[in-house]
Amino acid sequence: MNAMTTPLTTTPPPGHVPVMLAEVLQMLAPRDGATYLDGTFGGGGYARAILAAARCTLWAIDRDPAAIRRGEALQAELRAAEGTSRLHMVEGGFGDMRALLDARDAPALDGVVLDLGVSSFQIDEGARGFSFRHDGPLDMRMGDTGPTAADIVNRTDESDLADILYQYGEERLSRRVARAIVAARAQAPILTTFRLAEIIRSVVPGDRSGIDPATRSFQGLRIHVNDELGQIRSGLDQALEMLAPGGRLVVVSFHSLEDRLVKQAMHRAAGRLPGPSRYDPRSIQARDEAPGFRLLTGRTLRPGDAECRANPRARSARLRAIERLPIPDTSDTSHAERRP
Structure with missing residues (x-):
């Protein structure tokens, strides 16, 4: 790095606190010269930390145009600090990562990180319609295409809507x-988060957990x-396929x-299938095949008490990681039979 440049800081943008960041970096183990993918860029907390931890290249995917703009700001910061940008932003869903990266001739990946669910930016922006704590249009789309939550709530028949929830x-x-x-929309279309939350609260009683009665229904609609x-x-399937030997998925x-x-x-990839009957040929074949991955987390990791106190949104976080095994070296002939 040129002595006249300013190194990239690990400080995330205001309003964004990356969850279990230390554990993510420990499991991913970024190294110089490697190539990584942040499949859920969001606020850029993981991306910034990965780029600061090693002189590596990072591809980042997000389907939210606002997240892409935040990534472009980080690209500009990298160019100012280093004279170049090691970050490549790609708009799209991480479920299409192979097509998105193949179209850009990206190399095999030495690591992939995925932070699932909705980002803090999306929750906190009332106009996005994700949260019942902010009144706004009933949208809930992570991108800017496709049906909104209002479309689902006002058009789906009662049985299918119940199944979604x-x-x-x-x-x-x-x-x-x-x-x-269905009864409420017959009176007037349900178009805002506050109105939907009020309808749900009118029929779902609160409990001792303190969780808002609208929480589960809002989650169901958002996921759908x-x-x-x-x-x-x-x-997950594509990330495992795209990892280079020694590469890690977190x-x-x-x-x-x-x-x-x-x-x-991860358990399938590591050969820990809760398989079908032992008499099923598929089960026999699965046992005979050597797994190409090893679990890095035998049990799910959870955030510490200090992090949960500082960032209540971390309380439900769970981290799992897996590593693609190196290709066995078959060139060793030291055990070959010697001629007399």
Whole structure:
């Protein structure tokens, strides 16, 4: 680095606190000359820390145009600090990472980090419609295309709406909520976050947990609007395929639906399948094949008490990591039979 330049700082932008940052960096282990992918750029907290930790190249994906603009600001900061930018921003969903990176001739990846769910910027901006704590249009889209949450709430039939709230929000009273929504929209379209939250609270009682009764239904709608679980399934499969030998995948999730998919994908890759019957040929084949990955986290990692106190949004975070095994060296002939 030129002595006249200013090194990149690790300080994230105001309003953004990356969750479990120390643990992410420990598991990812950035090194000079390597290539990494931040599949969920968001506020850029992980990206900034990775770029500051090593002289590496980082590709970053996000489908939120606002996140892309934040990434472009970080690119400009890198150019000012180093005379070049090691950050490449790509607009799109991380579930399409292979096509997005192949189109740009990106090399094999030495590491991938995914921070699942909604970003703090999206939650805190009322106009995005993610939070029942801010009144705003009922949108919930992470990007700027496709149906909004208002479209789903006002057009979906009662049975399908109940299924969405139950499957993605794990709302036990989903049918009661769907019935109330259908009755309310018959009087007037439901277009704001506050109105939807009031409808949900009218039929879902509070409990001792202190969690707002609207929380689970809002989560279910957000996941459905953005096809988050579909993105996770596709993104995990592609990330594992795109890792170079020795490359690592680090994932931070925030609720059981996400974490379950991450655990299943990593355990499959590491050969820890909760397989079918031992008499099933597929099970026999899976046991005979050597796994190409090893788990770096035997059990999910959780944030420490200090981080949870400083950043309440970290309380539900869970981190899992996996490493692609190096290709075995078959060139060693030291054990070959010697001729007399």
